[in-house]
Amino acid sequence: MAATEISVLSEQFTKIKELELMPEKGLKEEEKDGVCREKDHRSPSELEAERTSGAFQDSVLEEEVELVLAPSEESEKYILTLQTVHFTSEAVELQDMSLLSIQQQEGVQVVVQQPGPGLLWLEEGPRQSLQQCVAISIQQELYSPQEMEVLQFHALEENVMVASEDSKLAVSLAETAGLIKLEEEQEKNQLLAERTKEQLFFVETMSGDERSDEIVLTVSNSNVEEQEDQPTAGQADAEKAKSTKNQRKTKGAKGTFHCDVCMFTSSRMSSFNRHMKTHTSEKPHLCHLCLKTFRTVTLLRNHVNTHTGTRPYKCNDCNMAFVTSGELVRHRRYKHTHEKPFKCSMCKYASVEVKPFLDLKLHGILVEAAVQVTPSVTNSRICYKQAFYYSYKIYAGNNMHSLL
């Protein structure tokens, strides 16, 4: 990624921010939850008319989640609010490093600008031919992809409408693989809700070039069959097991085995078979001391050791002993070797334990993301449908650093 491109991106986001901060846009009002919303200056009847008109009906027919951006002659900017559902950010502890502290908010305002050709989308190649995109600038927040684990996208002002007033798009980003769950709740049309509820998307995180300081999150849509079978995050094991009853392995062209339930792949059948057991609720190994059950004898043995006080891993430098080797290694790092293998790529900070994306947290780097969607035109409205793929590029402003 060339530095000039980074600069361009930053400028574009900056422009969006400036728009958002312009005084004549003083329609915003600060609410108790910290979410900044823009006041609607149309009458409720006008709003209702728009909500119930063509675009929404089309969304029903087309079975797709739509982000409908009504054209505006006055302004080409739109404000969405990302509402954090599961916010895991924690205050940075190392205050003595003169680091920015994290300002926790319940919601994050984002500005969505009317997309135009070439706007913000930087990735070269075929995707660039899709000239329309929506850029989301997450401002003054310190987000790692993990922290953006679940965000709800609410359209809160008149220029932005989703298919339903109550529609919400929940985005779940796991660390290396996860799900995006789309939720459509439509009181006026239950059919729409049934068809679009809990669509599941896979999120794949990959680094760019080896020399590139960026992470690309690629979101791919699962097919309808998989959507029906996909367990949601909160479902019980039994449900999970049920969904895997009909699971099948997919053997790739290169002799790799792909799990249909998650993103696991292995070149070995034995590893694959063992992995598939993790998708069942079967735990045949019982602890007779507490009746807790485990999947493997190894897990059971470690557990029983916690009852009996058996600690096979003894520290040579003190009298501490541990149930697992990992505990011993960690202990030795803390107490004896003082080894801190996890180093910040931007400063001298190092840690004994893994702190993913610590760099961004520590240094208060603005994370910006560009989201591409595919546009269509319906009844003179511009409709943005969820593409079958998204790409999120997480940048660290102009000063990009390796995230991993």
Add this chain to the structure above:
DNA sequence: CAGCAGGGGGCGC
């Protein structure tokens, strides 16, 4: 800083 559950690679049988 420690306790503990869980997952996967590798290897011997």
Add this chain to the structure above:
DNA sequence: CGCCCCCTGCTGG
């Protein structure tokens, strides 16, 4: 297939 080893994630004091 079973086991060892290592690693990871979550949790709590």
